[in-house]
Amino acid sequence: MNRKSSALAWGLLFPTLAVLALFVLYPAAQSFWLSFQDVEPFSKRSFFVGFENYQVLFNSPDYWQTVRVTLFFLLYTVIPSLVISLTVAVLLDANPFFQNMFRTLFLLPVAISSSMAAMLWIFIYNPTAGFLNYALDVLGIHGPNWLADPDWALVAVAVATVWKEIGFNIIFFLAGLTSIPLELKEAAELDGANSWQVFRYVTLPLLSPTLFFVSVVSVINSLQSFGQIHILTTGGPMGETTTLVYNLYRDAFVKFRTGLASSEAVILFGLILLATMVQFRMAKKRVHYG
């Protein structure tokens, strides 16, 4: 690359880099610095406390509870969301006739703002007047108080999250599926493969880049979930739906412990980085790019 085009490249990149630096890199660096400080609740004055914030977190049984809740939330959202959206996408791909209508139907939740969606779920989950328990009553089952029951609240929030996310995933899977050449599937069929074998040995490997992308995005989204938790349960009952992000919000904006919240942000950053690195490591072996 000659000098001129390199200058042009930097020039074109500059606006993006400037915005990123101002709104992402600078706050991130500040969080890192603040995680070693204790910040006064009424001003921005602070003083150095070393690793105290981290020590407080690691010694707190509550923080370990939020770690556990976050991992379960990850499990309850990412896997069902991937399985459901992939299944729906494959079915839609095989039935082009229904595709447009169902694609729109599944995408609708994505278009609704997450707080509106959560409000709808509050009505559905209402223990006495909600639709879910009404439907269960018809089947002769006495439904729990979904959002107030410590054993069910996290599942309830996860269901609302999955419902909201599958539409987005389906679009990606459909795009991936359409780009797979039909000849390959036909060839496999001619060789005597049944439809499961076609899916397992032809479609899935060719879809692996999309699957990889969607799973990385899903994990990150799940780790950063906030709106639905804030509206459905505000982290309760008994902290059973308080995830790392929700705890961070409460420490920063309810308890005004900016230093402590910053160290939680750093831990969360590390966790997301770790999860993504593990996914990339696995991808090296399994993902086939064309």
Add this chain to the structure above:
Amino acid sequence: MKCLLLIVFIQVQLLGAPGKLTFWHSMTGEKGKLLVRLVEEFNRLPENVGQVEVLPQFAGSYEEGLNKIRTALLAKQGPHIAQITDIGTQVMIDTRAVAPLQEFIDQDPSFPLKQLLPPIKRYYEVNGKLFSLPFATSNPILYYNVEAFEKVGLDRPPKTFSELKEWARRLTDRKQGKTGLTWPLTSWFFEQFIARQGQVLVNQANGRQARATEALYLTPEAIRFATLWKEMADEGIFTNVGRGWDPAEANFLAGRSAMMLHSTSDVFEVVRKATFRVSTAPIPLADGISTGGTVVGGNSLWILKDKPRTEVEASYRFVRYMASKDVQKRWHMGTGYFPIREDLIKELEREGFYKKFPAAKTAIEQLKNSAVMPATQGALMGVFAEARDNLESAMERILAGRMSVEQALKRAKFQTDDALRRYNRFLEKLK
């Protein structure tokens, strides 16, 4: 030339424009509507038209309102006047962004300081100084369904913990899914029942002598109340409706619990909405303990100082208006928060108001009969909101059987002590 004239005209218009004062409040429903009406009437007073206009803005719940103002102060964008929950008193003072009401009162002999009910004044005074105007004051009381009482042959409300339990047991009808008692899962009742037994909530005389450093959640008084609560829930004679104030009221009004502990602030609404006869009584005492009393609850109006002098003075005039007899009378009769003025109570008694609504009198009597001591003066701490959250999550764990009373209270004490330690460290380090 025309242009210039226009500019001059606009300038004059701007100079003559009324000073707009923002007023953040946390009142919803009928209370919110009444509050807005009172503000509008202030704006329509002849001396204010074209001069001052107060703009009421809803700032969310008490907790949200307190958080919002703290965030706004960091950006120096606070309102002129703010309605803040009782427990925000210490933290509001510590922001150093408020203009203490006392400074205005000292300059203004027309302020009705002498009329302020002593227990209310004692609650809101810090180091002998009144920082904010106690606007809406409340107390916990026992509401009961008179018809349900008659059905099981009870002719008076319970007076002690053991009677409360006994009454609740008799009022429980398992077949019909009815229990004897309910109240919202909030730390407020915990605090009130500790004070009712004459015990302080935090050390240093409830944080009134010096900064509190320790939460006293493991005193016999605290354990006694938590245990009573737990035993009644386990026996199925108490309905736990979780956090939030409305579910308990809905439960009581639907006739599913015959007794309810709630704030006086809803007394008129409850009496009006109920399809059965409702009566009220003071909260029960622990057996054999008659010292102590209840603590003032509610909210107060704060004036913020980082504004132009004229606007701050106008804010004070608004606050003084909210303390006037007429406003307090309508506020009391429209909500159930009790009057802050002694002359008003006397006036209402003369007019026979409490003969017509004896339910509204309970809280006033209860507060007047409370012993004067640090326990009933109420606790002061900068981390009160957090302390409440800790206690509430402890109670949730106790009621769900996940922790014993001692375990959960110990945990809440540990969390609150740590918050106090950190808070106090700032005050030392960053003077």
